[in-house]
Amino acid sequence: MNNLGDFVVIIVLLMNLMMLSSSRIRTCIRIVAGQGILIGCMPLLNDFHLILPGMVISASLSIILKGFVFPWLLFRAVQEANIKKEVEPVGGYPLSLLIGVMIFALSFWLSTRLVYTKPLVSHLAAPVSFATFFTGAFIIVSRMKAITQVIGYLLLENGIYLFGAAFLSEQSLLVELAILLDIFVAVFVMGIAIFHISREFDHIDTQKLSELKDSIISKQDI
Amino acid sequence: MQIVFYSLTILIVSGLLALCLNRFFKPANFIGALGAISGCIVGLISLFIVYNNPASAVLTIPWTVPYGSLSLAMDNLGILFLFLIFIVSALSALYGMESLRCYSGKKNIGSLWLFFNLLIASMVFIVLARNAILFLLAWEMMAISSFFLVVFAGEKKAVAKAGLIYLIATHIGTLFLLVMFGLLGNSSGSFDFSSWKIAPSGFMPSIIFLCALIGFGTKSGFMPMHIWLPETYPAAPNNVAAVLSGVMSKTGIYGLIRILTFLGMPCSWWGYLLIAMGIISGILGILFALAQHDLKRLLAYSSIENIGIISIGMGVGILGMSTHNPVLMVLGFSGSLLHVINHAFFKALLFLGAGAVLDKTQTMEMDVLGGLFKKMPITGISFLIGAAAICGLPPLNGFISEFLIYLAAFKGILGAGSIVFVSLGIIAALALIGAVAVACFTKVFGIIFLGQPRSVLSLEARDPGILMRISMLILAFCCFFIGLAAPFMVNGFAVIIAEVSGTQMMIEYTLAEVIQPLRYIVSGSLLLYGFILLLVFIRWLLLRGRRIESALTWDCGYAKPSPKMQYTASSFAQPIVNFFKGILRTKKHASKINEYFPDSFGFKTETADLFSEKVFNPMLKSVHDLTEKLTWVQHGQLQIYILYILFTLLALFIWKL
Numbered sequence: 021m022n023n024l025g026d027f028v029v030i031i032v033l034l035m036n037l038m039m040l041s042s043s044r045i046r047t048c049i050r051i052v053a054g055q056g057i058l059i060g061c062m063p064l065l066n067d068f069h070l071i072l073p074g075m076v077i078s079a080s081l082s083i084i085l086k087g088f089v090f091p092w093l094l095f096r097a098v099q100e101a102n103i104k105k106e107v108e109p110v111g112g113y114p115l116s117l118l119i120g121v122m123i124f125a126l127s128f129w130l131s132t133r134l135v136y137t138k139p140l141v142s143h144l145a146a147p148v149s150f151a152t153f154f155t156g157a158f159i160i161v162s163r164m165k166a167i168t169q170v171i172g173y174l175l176l177e178n179g180i181y182l183f184g185a186a187f188l189s190e191q192s193l194l195v196e197l198a199i200l201l202d203i204f205v206a207v208f209v210m211g212i213a214i215f216h217i218s219r220e221f222d223h224i225d226t227q228k229l230s231e232l233k234d235s236i237i238s239k240q241d242i
Numbered sequence: 243m244q245i246v247f248y249s250l251t252i253l254i255v256s257g258l259l260a261l262c263l264n265r266f267f268k269p270a271n272f273i274g275a276l277g278a279i280s281g282c283i284v285g286l287i288s289l290f291i292v293y294n295n296p297a298s299a300v301l302t303i304p305w306t307v308p309y310g311s312l313s314l315a316m317d318n319l320g321i322l323f324l325f326l327i328f329i330v331s332a333l334s335a336l337y338g339m340e341s342l343r344c345y346s347g348k349k350n351i352g353s354l355w356l357f358f359n360l361l362i363a364s365m366v367f368i369v370l371a372r373n374a375i376l377f378l379l380a381w382e383m384m385a386i387s388s389f390f391l392v393v394f395a396g397e398k399k400a401v402a403k404a405g406l407i408y409l410i411a412t413h414i415g416t417l418f419l420l421v422m423f424g425l426l427g428n429s430s431g432s433f434d435f436s437s438w439k440i441a442p443s444g445f446m447p448s449i450i451f452l453c454a455l456i457g458f459g460t461k462s463g464f465m466p467m468h469i470w471l472p473e474t475y476p477a478a479p480n481n482v483a484a485v486l487s488g489v490m491s492k493t494g495i496y497g498l499i500r501i502l503t504f505l506g507m508p509c510s511w512w513g514y515l516l517i518a519m520g521i522i523s524g525i526l527g528i529l530f531a532l533a534q535h536d537l538k539r540l541l542a543y544s545s546i547e548n549i550g551i552i553s554i555g556m557g558v559g560i561l562g563m564s565t566h567n568p569v570l571m572v573l574g575f576s577g578s579l580l581h582v583i584n585h586a587f588f589k590a591l592l593f594l595g596a597g598a599v600l601d602k603t604q605t606m607e608m609d610v611l612g613g614l615f616k617k618m619p620i621t622g623i624s625f626l627i628g629a630a631a632i633c634g635l636p637p638l639n640g641f642i643s644e645f646l647i648y649l650a651a652f653k654g655i656l657g658a659g660s661i662v663f664v665s666l667g668i669i670a671a672l673a674l675i676g677a678v679a680v681a682c683f684t685k686v687f688g689i690i691f692l693g694q695p696r697s698v699l700s701l702e703a704r705d706p707g708i709l710m711r712i713s714m715l716i717l718a719f720c721c722f723f724i725g726l727a728a729p730f731m732v733n734g735f736a737v738i739i740a741e742v743s744g745t746q747m748m749i750e751y752t753l754a755e756v757i758q759p760l761r762y763i764v765s766g767s768l769l770l771y772g773f774i775l776l777l778v779f780i781r782w783l784l785l786r787g788r789r790i791e792s793a794l795t796w797d798c799g800y801a802k803p804s805p806k807m808q809y810t811a812s813s814f815a816q817p818i819v820n821f822f823k824g825i826l827r828t829k830k831h832a833s834k835i836n837e838y839f840p841d842s843f844g845f846k847t848e849t850a851d852l853f854s855e856k857v858f859n860p861m862l863k864s865v866h867d868l869t870e871k872l873t874w875v876q877h878g879q880l881q882i883y884i885l886y887i888l889f890t891l892l893a894l895f896i897w898k899l
Binding site for chain 1: 881882884885888891892895896899
């Protein structure tokens, strides 16, 4: 347990709440990027003798990707697709914040039921990583635009990374690297897809995509 | 045994080749049909070899599929069914080579031949398979390839609907088979048939039997599970319908008999259940057949009737097994097996005959046909033979198998207890079925082939080409031949019945007793043939040197008789249909006459399927209504779907932590 770890984890938690309350897409991208850098540093906050060279490489890779490459791709998508600056939440910001707090409470409760076999970077790491994960999922569900779903996806990934980093085992970092690669491809593809959707349909509202669904079979067909 | 693989290879390769040549109609048609025929001939050769050298009948090849093993075997029961599959399929292919020419330029004939050959191959695999996984694979193959054959003319709405009904029905059947094989495998720890010889104890055999009855019964068309049949057979191309009805439905019977061999001593109520289902299928099947106007639909209902007769025979056999009554067992099983053979031949013949009529007149509506006997004599004669055989009239094959079941029932009356009443029921039911069958096929033959043409459609009809005629004539000859060769064939059943019942219990002795009356019947048949020949000779003698001209029959002095005044299909069947109107629920549509001199008047009867209307449609409707209340779950909003995933994840998380 060290105080620096606690400090970083608490900042990550506050960033989640900030994310839920911010109305601008650019701010959201910046928040998720900053969170990515902070979480990327997590494995390096351990005792010096525990740090392996592999961990440094994977951490720096994730910092570069999440802190710089993804934001750049997303900013570019925002710019090229002429996305309006608002986030468009379903329930409104106060409700989002309230749910964010509830998510944190739930995560705390969940983490008390975990059995730890190893000392953690911070005793807050597990609940905050759950909270980040669920906040990401909540953002995917509650925001209308396709680009905010990418951001939610990134937040979700941050949560997974934090969990792995907190437990500090090399295997989990390997898994993490694989996930990172997935996310990279996903952001890349979604960036392109968003651009094309907006060019074809003049909007990237996922609700309107539901018009593409199968029509419900009418009674006469039976 | 390996030779059977050559046959399967020929079938599959020629099918694929036909598919590759899809763009060229004639070569594709030729290669597909030739492959099917030669594959079947090679298969018949392999049957002959295995029959003479039973040691070569088993083949096991390791297979990487979990729980599966490529173990194949050919016993006498299998040889009987394979024989039918090869002969009927080969003749249908020969017929199809010519009859399918009507699709030239309209359809991808290559796909039809691919699925036709795959259907034959999968049926062969079903009979050979000695492993549950392999069996189910082949079963599913058969279901899918036959589905594609049924929807071959899928641009018509009725055909597409028939295909859908068939697909659903066959998969419901497969579901029960899965359960059945699961139970069998679970109680023995292996999915190989060879390890199932020990009978499972308790009420397990009964559950397995019920699953088999529903699963295989759906494929065969036992009465409550038959609803796909009257839709599917009319939709399929003619030669395909012959294979579907002639042999594919028999794979269900095969499966049922095969499963019986694993269940040890059967309970007597299985026999009673089979007899009851057989009686219901037989009586209702033939009654609904009588009320139809579409020839192929009528034949489909008559298939249900014949499956009913087969089922009665099997029920009697099982009853004999469970009550240790060898006479009942031998008579029941041999009657039902012989009827399987007979039905394969005469139903295929009738479907091919119907196909020839359809090919030349473009309609299956009986009321617009008529007088075809003069125009297509070969088709007419072979159809007549098939119709006489299916009614169970004496000199032909149908009589022998029904006679065996009658004989079983009469022997049963001499027994004691409930068997007496059941036997009385069987005799009454068979008598009713036979009588209505005669009425039904008199109607078919009379309306279509006799009288005057009712429309221009039947004016220009003529006999089809040589290939179609040959395949029909061969099948007609088979009906004759079995009628005469029955004593020898029934003798051959001794081995099969011993295989099925697992005992030698006086089988030879009982069969010898049965064969004696059969010999009398055959001599009687020969006398009858002689008498018929004599009549033909006398007719020739009388007509010699006289002029033959056609004239009107006496028409009660009516001034302007027209072909429309003949008996129609509805009017011919009306007395019997009226008598059973409580069951048939025939709807009559007549236009009202308001004036004294009306220009036109229309009258139509329509008989919908009882079980479709009263059982399945209401059931499906209630399921539909129920599921419609859940459509709010499927709203198509991405976010909410993700929410579902999230909640599931959360619930699992909370549950596991």
